[in-house]
Amino acid sequence: MSLVLDKICKHVGNERHIDNISLQLEPGTFNVLLGRTLAGKTSLMRLMAGLDRPSSGRLLMKGKDLTGLPVRQRDVAMVYQQFINYPSMTVYKNIASPLKLAKVNKKELDRRVREVAEMLHIENLLDRLPVELSGGQQQRTAIARALVKDAELLLLDEPLVNLDYKLREELRIEMREIFKRRDAIVVYATTEPLEALTLGGNTAVMHAGQLEQFGPTVEVYQNPQSSRIAKAFSDPQINIVPARLVGGQLHIGTAASIPLAQHMHGLADGEYQVGMRANHLRLVQKSDEDLAFAAQVEIAEISGSETYIHLSNAEQSWTVQLPGIHSYPMGAAATIYINPSQLYLFTAQGQLAASTQTAARI
């Protein structure tokens, strides 16, 4: 009883917005669409909702072909990046509107509206108008309106993007709780890897209208099938360095060379790309095996309780993510260390050749 996308394409003029996507989503699952702006997340959601018709391919719900069915006849709810509520209706009426259109009787309607409002902590705002609410409260109302419908398919298109940082964290955590108890297929689009990791469930990484990888979020994070996926699914971005494998020895740049780590055994000689997650890099040595790169500090950027240090040497730029607040003067010399067991290896074309076997620390 799932939603199946079967070779869905969407062309607009000469542009391919969605390029041959096949995907199966199960009820009761939380699915994140992860990709940059213009990766096709919104286009795909619009196709799922039935707001647009695919140029080719089919869309099946519970085995029934929905491809040509207008939105009105589908069982779907959606939340947007903008806070969309009916401006002249109170919060109560806003939440009730989908039920009213579905001709739910008054008593049932009242019960459901109040239940959802309570779940989203807006039960004390029911008499207010959207203009009298803060951004977070407006989006809570919009989410409540989508939830109250109890639709089979619930689409959330970057719903937290326009909220400030604290509210975003708060609502993100609440959302995980709310959706845990649902039988609906939930699809959540975001540009932020951190959001995908926090929300859990499954993740589909999208790039340029194509589906790059789909699977349980942690698995996709730990085994990105290409360097492109690894880039999309790391924040700060993963460090990619060219390397060459010759006779069991991995040469990274000109400076470093190590024997093959365990997870790289059996790889053929040739050109590779090494991927190093910023949180795996350190500026202090931990073991003798550690790879070392000499570099200079360009800038140290403090983000929350972490510090991103941007470094470079003649060949390469790096980003190192350190817990805690550190200050490094510009131009200071530093050595970057990483344990070889944490290296990702991609082929020269960017396909995953070997991934770290250690559990990823998020």
Added chain:
Amino acid sequence: MNKWNDNKAWFMVIPVFLVVAVSAILPLMTVVNYSLQDIFSPTQRIFVGTEWYRDALTDPRLQEAFGRQMLFSGLVLLIEIPLGILIALMMPKKGWGASLSLVLVALPLLIPWNVIGTIWIIFTRPDIGLFGAAINHLGLVFDHTASPLDAWITVMLMEVWHWTPLVVLLAYAGLQAIPEAYFHAAKIDGASSWATFRYIQLPKLRGVLTIAILLRFMDSFLIYAEPFVLTGGGPGNATTFLSIYLVKIAVGQFDLGPAAAFSIIYFLIILLISWLFYQVLLKAGTGEKS
């Protein structure tokens, strides 16, 4: 901390005060001055107090003109606002069609008012006018110089033709500013196109419609050129609206005192009605009781 302890800020505001004083307040005060005196010649005048105001308020011809004016402005708003919204809703939203329809809609606004009068006089003439002659050939008698109703219809046609485009442009701009996601949300909710209009477009247009209603009210309340060009306020007094009557007193009879008192009353009426409109529109559709 006192924000106002630096007097230099006044120098920034003084130019505006001067411009407003010279362009608006001084002329208005002159009118107030006239309205309290009986003026025989530039050197000969008598202070008469509120006599002209009492006269004006009890003048039956002025009361008639006021009633006519209210009816006219009411009809103008009732026709132009819905028609303007309707046309704006039907216009294409993007592409060359949008540019073309904008230009076509804006055309009447580009024509000077006296030319518009002349165009419509010729257009509606019963003997040679395309519209007038066509109607008369159909067997309906149409003559704006003889029939008060026909004169009204002609003035109304001019006004609607000339100024509905302004409402269209304002409403169109307002509609374009509504994020696409609202319409998707309505679609997903299963809302009909009427519901989409009633609960999304209309509330979102409230701001621009307030402006449109105020502008059209004030402007139509001051209508002068169209009836003046058409029949000079006739036939009889059928199209003698407030400003036509005012000009008759001020210029025709050179009764500056009564005309000034009349002007002040006229001004206060517009101010009062506009304020009422604004108060009502400010609260309309927000669920608050006005």
